[in-house]
Amino acid sequence: MxxxxxxxxxxxxxxxxxxxxxxxxxxxxxxxxxxxxxxxxxxxxxxxxxxxxxxxYKELFTTSTFPYGTWYLNTLKIATFSMILSTFLVTLGMYSLSRFRFKGRQTALTLMLVLGMFPSFMSLTAIYIILMQINLLDTHTAIVLVYSCGAVLGGFIVKGFFDTIPRSLDEAARIDGAGHMKIFTRIILPLSRPMLTYVALTSFVGPWMDFIFARLVLRTKEKWTVAVGMWDLVSRYQDSNFTLFAAGAVLIAIPITLLFFFLQRFLVQGLTSGANKG
Known part of the structure; x- marks a missing residue:
């Protein structure tokens, strides 16, 4: 039975x-x-x-009124630089909040938690005015900076991961004469490959697929990202080429798929395998 x-x-x-x-x-x-x-x-x-x-697929790269190739390269550049800068800022920032104790640390954590509870689009007006004042409106630099700095607010999962790494490893390294940066690069980062993979993937996919902020900041058609350009393709009622849109959507999925297959092997590796002495 x-x-x-x-x-x-x-x-x-x-x-x-x-x-x-x-x-x-x-x-x-x-x-x-x-x-x-x-x-x-x-x-x-x-x-x-x-x-x-x-x-x-041929039409995507040959039509003069639809510069898909330019948009694709723009998106790839923005997503790649955002991924690198976001991973750098998140890992350094969350490592300092996890390992160090300093005045204002708890206040910073609370402030980050509160700000992270609000939807990101609530800050679009303020960000737009700031970028306009510093002459960064309609630039890819503005997109990369906002994406990267905004990623730090969602770094609590990285801090939680760093908290699980035994402090005995840090103490053993200090006995051997290692400084904070050497501990971070030689011990913490190798043990954090799965978390770094997660941060890199999310930091790449976010800018790659985002539409709202890119549509707000980027005004020149040649500077658009793929999401903005594809929206423009199907939003025109008299010229809605949905099969062309489908071809563009397939090409959009290729970098994300390749990045996932390249990085997924790090997700299954042991976190502290061979880390302890003896």
């Missing part, structure tokens, strides 16, 4: 996983197939295209 119940439970679990997989995979498969479908219509009576065509 117990064996029969376990078989039924296992069957239900697999059926549920299959349903969830279909729900997750179907939209991706549909948008990918739509990118190879000739024409501009969103709807098609057939799931598979009558014949596969690369005309939409």
């Amino acid at each position: 117990r064996k029969k119940q376990s078989v039924v439970g296992l069957t239900v679990s697999y059926l549920l996983l299959i349903v969830i997989s279909v729900i997750a995979i179907y939209p991706v498969l549909w948008i990918t197939l739509a990118s190879f479908r000739p024409g501009t219509a969103l709807y098609s009576p057939h799931f598979l295209p009558d014949h596969f065509s690369l005309v939409h």
